[in-house]
Amino acid sequence: MNDAVKELEPTQKLKFYQKGTFTVGNRLVSDSDRTVQASLDRSNAITCGHRACQGCGEALGARYAVDAAMRATNGNLIVVNATGCLEVFTTPYPETAWQVAWVHSLFGNAAAVATGVAAAMRVKGRKEVRVFAQGGDGGTTDIGFGCLSGMFERNDDVLYVCYDNEGYMNTGVQRSSATPPAARTATTDVVGAEPGNVFGTGKSLPKIAMAHGIPYVATATVADLHDLERKVTKAMSIHGARYIHVHVPCPLGWGAASHDTIRLARLAVESGFFPVFEAEHGVVTGSRKIRHRIPVAEYLKPQKRFAHLFKGGEDPRVARLQEIADRNIAEYDLLAHEGNV
Amino acid sequence: MLKQVEGSISTAEAIGLCRPEVICAYPITPQTHIVEGLGRMVRSGELKNCEFINVESEFGALSACIGSSAAGARTYTATSSQGLLFMAEAVYNASGMGLPIVMTLGTRAIGAPINIWNDHSDAMSMRDAGWMQLFAETNQESVDLHIQAFRLAEAVSMPVMVCVDGFILTHAVERVDVPAQAEVDAFLPPYDPVQVVDPREPISIGAMVGPDAFTEVKYLQNYKQNLALKLIPDLASDFKKRFGRDSGGLLRTYRTEDAEMVVVAMGSVNGTIKDTIDEMRADGFSIGLVTLVSYRPFPTEELRNALKGRKHVVVVDKSFAIGMGGQLAADVDHALRNVDGAPHALSCIAGLGGRPITRASLRELFRKARKEPWEGMLFLDLNQKVVATEIEHMGSMRRSGPIAENLLRRLSVTPAAE
Ligand SMILES: Cc1ncc(C[n+]2csc(CCOP(=O)(O)OP(=O)(O)O)c2C)c(N)n1
Ligand code: SF4
Ligand SMILES: [Mg+2]
Numbered sequence: 001m002n003d004a005v006k007e008l009e010p011t012q013k014l015k016f017y018q019k020g021t022f023t024v025g026n027r028l029v030s031d032s033d034r035t036v037q038a039s040l041d042r043s044n045a046i047t048c049g050h051r052a053c054q055g056c057g058e059a060l061g062a063r064y065a066v067d068a069a070m071r072a073t074n075g076n077l078i079v080v081n082a083t084g085c086l087e088v089f090t091t092p093y094p095e096t097a098w099q100v101a102w103v104h105s106l107f108g109n110a111a112a113v114a115t116g117v118a119a120a121m122r123v124k125g126r127k128e129v130r131v132f133a134q135g136g137d138g139g140t141t142d143i144g145f146g147c148l149s150g151m152f153e154r155n156d157d158v159l160y161v162c163y164d165n166e167g168y169m170n171t172g173v174q175r176s177s178a179t180p181p182a183a184r185t186a187t188t189d190v191v192g193a194e195p196g197n198v199f200g201t202g203k204s205l206p207k208i209a210m211a212h213g214i215p216y217v218a219t220a221t222v223a224d225l226h227d228l229e230r231k232v233t234k235a236m237s238i239h240g241a242r243y244i245h246v247h248v249p250c251p252l253g254w255g256a257a258s259h260d261t262i263r264l265a266r267l268a269v270e271s272g273f274f275p276v277f278e279a280e281h282g283v284v285t286g287s288r289k290i291r292h293r294i295p296v297a298e299y300l301k302p303q304k305r306f307a308h309l310f311k312g313g314e315d316p317r318v319a320r321l322q323e324i325a326d327r328n329i330a331e332y333d334l335l336a337h338e339g340n341v
Numbered sequence: 342m343l344k345q346v347e348g349s350i351s352t353a354e355a356i357g358l359c360r361p362e363v364i365c366a367y368p369i370t371p372q373t374h375i376v377e378g379l380g381r382m383v384r385s386g387e388l389k390n391c392e393f394i395n396v397e398s399e400f401g402a403l404s405a406c407i408g409s410s411a412a413g414a415r416t417y418t419a420t421s422s423q424g425l426l427f428m429a430e431a432v433y434n435a436s437g438m439g440l441p442i443v444m445t446l447g448t449r450a451i452g453a454p455i456n457i458w459n460d461h462s463d464a465m466s467m468r469d470a471g472w473m474q475l476f477a478e479t480n481q482e483s484v485d486l487h488i489q490a491f492r493l494a495e496a497v498s499m500p501v502m503v504c505v506d507g508f509i510l511t512h513a514v515e516r517v518d519v520p521a522q523a524e525v526d527a528f529l530p531p532y533d534p535v536q537v538v539d540p541r542e543p544i545s546i547g548a549m550v551g552p553d554a555f556t557e558v559k560y561l562q563n564y565k566q567n568l569a570l571k572l573i574p575d576l577a578s579d580f581k582k583r584f585g586r587d588s589g590g591l592l593r594t595y596r597t598e599d600a601e602m603v604v605v606a607m608g609s610v611n612g613t614i615k616d617t618i619d620e621m622r623a624d625g626f627s628i629g630l631v632t633l634v635s636y637r638p639f640p641t642e643e644l645r646n647a648l649k650g651r652k653h654v655v656v657v658d659k660s661f662a663i664g665m666g667g668q669l670a671a672d673v674d675h676a677l678r679n680v681d682g683a684p685h686a687l688s689c690i691a692g693l694g695g696r697p698i699t700r701a702s703l704r705e706l707f708r709k710a711r712k713e714p715w716e717g718m719l720f721l722d723l724n725q726k727v728v729a730t731e732i733e734h735m736g737s738m739r740r741s742g743p744i745a746e747n748l749l750r751r752l753s754v755t756p757a758a759e
Contacts, residue, residue: 076540080408081547091548101538103411104547105434109404112396116363116408116416117538119392123362123414129540147404150397 035064035225043070043099045079050097051089055258057248057265058086058163061222062134065161065246068229069132070100072236076128078121080114082135082144083107085170086163108143110135111151114158130236131157137164137178141205152212155240159232162205162243165250173253177202180273181324182317184305185253195308199320209243210282217279221247223265224276227288231278247274255304267299272325275332289336296325343518348480348510351517352445353378355484357388358525359443359491361417362532363409365394367402369424370457371507372447376419399424403431403442410440411546413537415491418442421507422449422463429467436471436562438547439536441494441501443487444472448608449507450694454745458695459507461608461659464636465668471562473501473569474637475589476607480515485588486634488520489576491529496572497565498535504636506609508695520584528583566638573635591640593632594647596622600629602707603648605673606657607633610691610698614657617703628707633669644676654686655710657698661690666718687714691721727751
């Protein structure tokens with residue numbers, strides 16, 4: 001490690017980042033803080049050859065999340081996958097991209113299948129084996145919601161990770177209850193009096209998860225993979241029901257450039273539109289502070305699903321989206337202030 | 342051990358003797374007492390090494406079972422009626438994945454109109470879902486079939502549904518011989534899965550399969566049911582050797598040796614039919630019975646052998662495909678297809694939504710089958726008058742109202758006894 005950095009460590013919290021990106025690269029952090037992927041003995045749970053689109057946020061998020069869980073459990077992991085892009089692009093018969101014990105059953109039942117796997121491990125005395133369930137926002141916030149709530153309420157020993165790309169991508173980009181207002185999807189087309197998704201709809205699954213009083217809830221994005229890994233690692237150190245909601249841009253569904261996936265995730269955070277926080281037993285314990293606040297329009301503009309907001313003059317709905325970001329900033333205390341970095 | 346006990350309780354005890362490792366179910370009448378019984382056994386420590394999971398729905402229940410079975414645990418669930426429909430997607434999934442889950446189906450009608458009483462509509466709704474389906478005639482057979490079901494399921498790695506008539510069996514107090522643990526242990530070895538999700542040998546289960554291999558996967562599901570056709574009689578004879586009872590098998594015959602007319606039925610109604618046959622035989626009426634135990638796999642050949650050469654075949658269905666006919670009748674027709682001089686199969690729909698099937702009505706039915714055979718479905722004890730009145734009412738005005746409520750109102754004015 002760079003000696004200069006080492007010297008700085010005890011006295012200075014990370015306040016510097018790569019110019020223009022506001023990210024902290026591996027080079028700038030201590031060994032223990034480096035990503036799982038940077039280590040030679042990484043697990044690599046999802047190998048190359050899968051069929052995800054170029055720049056798929058979900059593929060990236062899943063790879064880091066599952067790898068972190070693999071490392072945290074010494075490989076003693078069983079993954080349960082809901083139907084959706086992640087399942088389809090990783091297992092085109094007869095190939096599989098998974099280097100981990102992996103099972104897929106249905107679209108809406110991953111949490112319940114995981115409950116069953118955990119029960120089997122308990123009854124067989126396989127204490128070391130942990131269970132990791134994952135699905136898209138549709139499989140989590142909509143069709144799988146009943147099973148998920150049941151798993152939370154029973155406090156089953158399962159970590160559930162939702163990869164939120166804000167729509168049903170696998171079936172061709174339809175609206176889910178995680179689709180933001182104004183976003184164009186195949187079922188909220190940009191026609192009629194109020195083009196795109198309707199304002200005042202949708203739900204916050206992290207908040208609902210918190211309302212179950214489960215030991216750990218967190219949100220994360222693919223813009224900060226260290227943070228995602230840390231949260232997964234932390235979640236694996238806890239027993240009981242845990243939930244991590246990961247914001248994962250989808251170039252295809254959002255009409256964004258493949259090379260903009262990380263940038264979009266970062267802009268979502270820096271605008272306050274996607275709050276990154278942690279909660280324990282229903283109480284928020286901390287949030288990731290905005291490093292460089294931007295107006296929400298900067299996040300929206302590179303995405304074709306919001307293009308209709310920027311045709312002609314300033315659409316008043318941009319201000320309404322800004323209000324959502326502002327509310328998040330207040331609610332989750334997203335602005336850096338003294339003693340809080 | 343012989344005891345006088347409610348069917349649900351003896352069934353629960355039998356399941357306990359099979360040493361399930363995970364039990365997950367959601368309450369629905371008339372299945373409740375079985376699951377409550379098992380829950381009590383797990384909590385009290387009577388049933389050791391077993392996880393009992395309370396879930397939020399039947400879909401969640403069978404999904405959790407899919408997880409535990411895929412992870413190598415002997416797994417059990419139970420449901421009825423609406424519950425089976427609520428888990429439908431997972432029903433197909435469990436068989437498609439080849440998971441040897443055992444389910445008790447406390448058979449019950451399907452709404453609307455909502456009805457908690459017995460018929461076979463629920464079982465029939467999943468007859469093509471890839472599960473094996475065994476029908477119990479008595480509570481003793483329910484006990485015995487469950488013990489055989491785990492061995493059958495695990496032998497071919499496919500799920501088995503044991504269909505036990507709701508209320509008629511589940512809530513009836515009868516004399517039942519519940520075997521000893523050692524006897525069951527000797528009959529049913531510990532579960533040795535053919536596939537398991539385990540980090541020690543990481544594999545993927547549940548991959549996407551396209552046109553290149555889907556037909557083959559389905560073919561092999563059917564192949565396994567064909568294996569079961571051979572295995573089920575073997576299990577029944579092994580069971581008889583060890584436990585001294587005739588239980589299970591593909592089908593059983595009763596007084597068919599010289600019978601001109603043979604009745605085909607499934608489940609508890611067979612008891613009433615046997616009594617009726619005894620009475621009619623005493624009057625010189627040549628009649629016998631085939632009790633079908635295994636509906637899936639369907640024992641086409643065995644049934645054909647039991648029916649060919651008869652003059653009349655009467656199929657008593659406790660459900661029917663609306664717009665088509667009795668499901669069992671259709672399958673019996675299938676068995677008789679291409680048989681030279683095949684008997685005319687007559688279809689009777691009986692006992693829907695818990696309507697009692699009486700000996701008097703059956704006697705009349707069997708006589709009619711000989712004297713004036715009918716085409717299509719005959720609804721046993723249908724209230725013709727109420728139906729005719731409602732048909733007339735529907736034709737007389739556009740807003741004729743809800744049929745179920747209209748019938749109830751009319752029946753309360755003119756009591757059913759009329
Ligand atoms: C019961 C059921 N309904 C619908 C579908 C069709 N379906 C498969 S994946 C999918 C969308 C998945 O969306 P999401 O969970 O957000 O995952 P993504 O593909 O966006 O990653 C849908 C609607 C299905 N497989 N099963
Ligand atoms: S559609 Fe979106 S989520 Fe699906 S593979 Fe492509 S980029 Fe990933
Ligand atoms: Mg999605």
